[in-house]
Amino acid sequence: METRAIRNKRFQLHEMDGHVHWRSFARDVGFGLTAQQKWLPPKYFYDERGSQLYEQICALPEYYLYRAELEILCTYAAEIHAEIAHLTLVEFGSGNASKTRHLLAAYERAGQPFRYCPVDISREVLRDTANRLLDEYSHIEIRAMHTDFARQPEVIQAFQLEKKAVAFLGSTLGNFTPEESVKFLERTAAIMGPDDVFLLGIDLKKSPAILVPAYDDSQGVTAAFNRNVLRRINSELGGRFDPQSFEHLAVYNAARGRIEMHLRSRLAQQVPIAKIEQAISFNKDETIHTESSYKYTADEVRNLGCGANLVLHRTWSDARGYFLVALFRSR
Numbered sequence: 001m002e003t004r005a006i007r008n009k010r011f012q013l014h015e016m017d018g019h020v021h022w023r024s025f026a027r028d029v030g031f032g033l034t035a036q037q038k039w040l041p042p043k044y045f046y047d048e049r050g051s052q053l054y055e056q057i058c059a060l061p062e063y064y065l066y067r068a069e070l071e072i073l074c075t076y077a078a079e080i081h082a083e084i085a086h087l088t089l090v091e092f093g094s095g096n097a098s099k100t101r102h103l104l105a106a107y108e109r110a111g112q113p114f115r116y117c118p119v120d121i122s123r124e125v126l127r128d129t130a131n132r133l134l135d136e137y138s139h140i141e142i143r144a145m146h147t148d149f150a151r152q153p154e155v156i157q158a159f160q161l162e163k164k165a166v167a168f169l170g171s172t173l174g175n176f177t178p179e180e181s182v183k184f185l186e187r188t189a190a191i192m193g194p195d196d197v198f199l200l201g202i203d204l205k206k207s208p209a210i211l212v213p214a215y216d217d218s219q220g221v222t223a224a225f226n227r228n229v230l231r232r233i234n235s236e237l238g239g240r241f242d243p244q245s246f247e248h249l250a251v252y253n254a255a256r257g258r259i260e261m262h263l264r265s266r267l268a269q270q271v272p273i274a275k276i277e278q279a280i281s282f283n284k285d286e287t288i289h290t291e292s293s294y295k296y297t298a299d300e301v302r303n304l305g306c307g308a309n310l311v312l313h314r315t316w317s318d319a320r321g322y323f324l325v326a327l328f329r330s331r
């Protein structure tokens, strides 16, 4: 693992080999698109354009997740801060930190120097966000890490923190399968000390009448986000996809408790992809499964923690009960 740190007084960036190498992208694309049910890992949505589209999704009226979690972090910032004030805040998948800001503001109000350790797969987003936060908060010191943390949550040990609050917000855990989630939480719990806490933001189960439009908005932003992975295969792997020949689909799979996003081929077609030296055949209406977004009940969230040696300590919810922020301690 390559580790480089870019330093200035209040900002350090640790590079943990976080860039997506075209060879691993090609390997995942070759593997996923030759499976019986074609699929692609959702992490490939997030190139620069994909990250911008995700920000637009968060502003959509149908995408309640963002605003529900924001409401929780805004309403209960003081209560949550009281639980973590003595800890350094580490955040997996920090993105533009637009919700975490409410916690950072509570640290700032305390008038003491504090450290924030954002961890993200996008270097550009880490840098831009760090610059804005440094301008905004005079007491903040940022140690950022650029890495694909999903495979290895232990990377945060490189921060060498004595006591930490590890946040994983935005329901990003919902994009892991339940088995992957337990593994990820278990591995995180294993590197938590007795005073450390884990703060999880997760979307709750609710009517498909609310869930489905959140992933199939009327302006077509989520459709563009979904198709962006095909554009990325075109530009980085020499693919010949016509993204418009794939229809965006979002369905709620009640048996599995997840929203599934697919891209459905409007016609029978063959798509050459130069860097995997193959042409992929699609039947008309055949789909590529591009993302699962698991939804949980509050009890399932508690059990998810239990299975990973995390004990639920407190929860906060929005007024409509759509979203949950849960604070765990390690067993």
Ligand code: AVI
Residues within 6 Å of the ligand: 057, 065, 170, 171, 172, 173, 174, 175, 214, 215, 222, 291, 292, 293
């Ligand atoms: C990042 N993740 C939690 C989002 C979700 O809701 O699963 C990604 C997303 N996919 C479509 N819209 C948003």
